[in-house]
Amino acid sequence: MSVTPAVSAETARESYEPVIGLEVHAQLKTRTKILCGCSTRFGAPPNTQVCPLCLGLPGVLPTLNARAVDFAAMVGLAVGAEIAGRSVFARKNYFYPDLPKGYQISQYDRPLCVGGSLAIRSGDSWKTIRLVRIHLEEDAGKSLHPEGREGVDTTRVDLNRAGVPLIEIVSEPDLRSGAEATDYMARLRQLLVYLDVCDGNMEEGSLRCDANVSVRKKGSTQLGTKTEIKNLNSFRFVDRAIAFEIDRQIGLLESGGRVVQETLLWSSERGVAEAMRSKEEAHDYRYFPEPDLLPLDLSREWIEAVRGRIPELPHQLRERLVREHKIPEYDAEVLTDTRSLASYYEEVVARSGQPKLASNWIMTEVNAVRNKNGLTIEEFPVRADRLGDMVRMVGDGTISGKIAKQLFELMVQDPAGPAELIERHGLMPIDDDAALRALAKEVISAHPGPVGDFRAGKEKTFAFLVGQAMKQSRGRAHPEKLQQALRAVLAEKP
Numbered sequence: 274m275s276v277t278p279a280v281s282a283e284t285a286r287e288s289y290e291p292v293i294g295l296e297v298h299a300q301l302k303t304r305t306k307i308l309c310g311c312s313t314r315f316g317a318p319p320n321t322q323v324c325p326l327c328l329g330l331p332g333v334l335p336t337l338n339a340r341a342v343d344f345a346a347m348v349g350l351a352v353g354a355e356i357a358g359r360s361v362f363a364r365k366n367y368f369y370p371d372l373p374k375g376y377q378i379s380q381y382d383r384p385l386c387v388g389g390s391l392a393i394r395s396g397d398s399w400k401t402i403r404l405v406r407i408h409l410e411e412d413a414g415k416s417l418h419p420e421g422r423e424g425v426d427t428t429r430v431d432l433n434r435a436g437v438p439l440i441e442i443v444s445e446p447d448l449r450s451g452a453e454a455t456d457y458m459a460r461l462r463q464l465l466v467y468l469d470v471c472d473g474n475m476e477e478g479s480l481r482c483d484a485n486v487s488v489r490k491k492g493s494t495q496l497g498t499k500t501e502i503k504n505l506n507s508f509r510f511v512d513r514a515i516a517f518e519i520d521r522q523i524g525l526l527e528s529g530g531r532v533v534q535e536t537l538l539w540s541s542e543r544g545v546a547e548a549m550r551s552k553e554e555a556h557d558y559r560y561f562p563e564p565d566l567l568p569l570d571l572s573r574e575w576i577e578a579v580r581g582r583i584p585e586l587p588h589q590l591r592e593r594l595v596r597e598h599k600i601p602e603y604d605a606e607v608l609t610d611t612r613s614l615a616s617y618y619e620e621v622v623a624r625s626g627q628p629k630l631a632s633n634w635i636m637t638e639v640n641a642v643r644n645k646n647g648l649t650i651e652e653f654p655v656r657a658d659r660l661g662d663m664v665r666m667v668g669d670g671t672i673s674g675k676i677a678k679q680l681f682e683l684m685v686q687d688p689a690g691p692a693e694l695i696e697r698h699g700l701m702p703i704d705d706d707a708a709l710r711a712l713a714k715e716v717i718s719a720h721p722g723p724v725g726d727f728r729a730g731k732e733k734t735f736a737f738l739v740g741q742a743m744k745q746s747r748g749r750a751h752p753e754k755l756q757q758a759l760r761a762v763l764a765e766k767p
Contacts (some may be wrong), residue, residue: 285527289488291519292496293448298439298460299471300412300479301344307411308335308378315477319417319431327435329373334565341409341438342385342569344470346579349407350387351468351586360385361444362409362563369428371414379410379412379441381560382708385569391464392588393456395449402457403445406466412437434478446485446496451515455508458482458706464585467612481506486518498532499520502546518546520684573631590615598628607636614650617657624661627668634664638681655684663691675748677699702749709758716742717762727763735759 304643306313309326326333346356363381394401414432426742442461448454462480472479482505487497502518503510517539522532537546585593587609594605594615608618614635621631634748639660643653663680672680672695683694695701716738717724723734742755 285523288491289523290491291449292446292487293454294446294485295444295454295482297442297482299465301341301438303338303340303438307338307341308436308437317433322433322677326588327432338438345385345409345440347468347470347583350580351464351583352389352391352404354386358571360569362566363560366559371416375633377411378563380408384408391460391480393460395453399719401449405443407440407442407447410439410441412439427675450598451512454515455512458511460509467587484515486515488519488522498534500535500537502537504541510539510541548745600628600632604632605636617650620657621664622662624658625664627664630668631664642685659684659690672702673748673752709755712742712746713758713762
């Protein structure tokens, strides 16, 4: 049954403070599963990437994937967490059709990573979200619910995902809105992709989260009763589901009801949360140490070796672009969306010598084409060296901004260099003094009214005449030389 707000919470919302923590599950980018050699490739036919271990058959023993440990430790170090010298795997016991063993191998009281933090945007300022832990675990399978014969519902199980390596990243309840939670998810995804430990594909289930939500009166330090919204797999769903649950809880409290601790599922079609089951506590899972896996012992030397492989992180790259190229922080934020986009920008700058102009072109024209066509920067047809050559021409005045826009459209369709395209399509700028003077005379002759106004002292009409001249030249006239020619002709006696 659907869980809907009892009363409208709009008027009461200002007196409440939401308290939100996220548990994010990220699939690690390994070729094989965490405890066996089965493939993790997405999209294979159901139950074709399984073995006796995945199926929970007796008599088989797990072998820990060293690459998964390496990736998990790298994430922990990137967020400033403490990497445990010894961590322990545990069995988390619960029954579900897609969990063939009847338990999930995870970590409980001795996780791999403890603490750490992640900075997010909250309004116009930065806010630090503390982390509780990051631990390794195996994924479960997937239950499918196709319609059976004669309309009878059926459930089928695909165990290809069973045993896929995950890290669970648990935050402190430091988030205060759906917008903050969305930004946290986006920045965490960016970090994981920068580290190349997760592909961040939320549609394929590589990144998903559970949101723990409660509300309390502003000024109170006591936490309210929390609910958990499971398996949110898009930024939009995170924002909408949390906003719904905040309003639902406020509505319940304002109408004299109480919030029940339970697990909810978000229905994106109806835009509501649906009750799934009462919320379990840790003791409900009957955790105990996994007897088939030894404790995971990591030396300081190994940990430092992992630290040495961490690339430049998003916040470090953002700060460097601002420092070295003197661009605004907003520009740097956009340009560091992905590491490949930042590399593209720096190559354009190296080619053009125009940091801010390069930033403007990438943020507007390049991203407009990419967004319209769903292209990554790697798929974008204009290579960085070609764009850099064009930006240099704009920066040194060889071509005007208007010509550059025409040229850019051609470059998207044609792999030739900008100089060749300018020549081939007749876009060569008009900077010859005689030609510009002739153009000025033609425009002045065609617009006697504005010319008279200008000569009578109305300076603002000059911009109109410049615009008409640029229009007539199809943007090819050299802007500064054109203005000089216009003023010279206007200064002559009629």
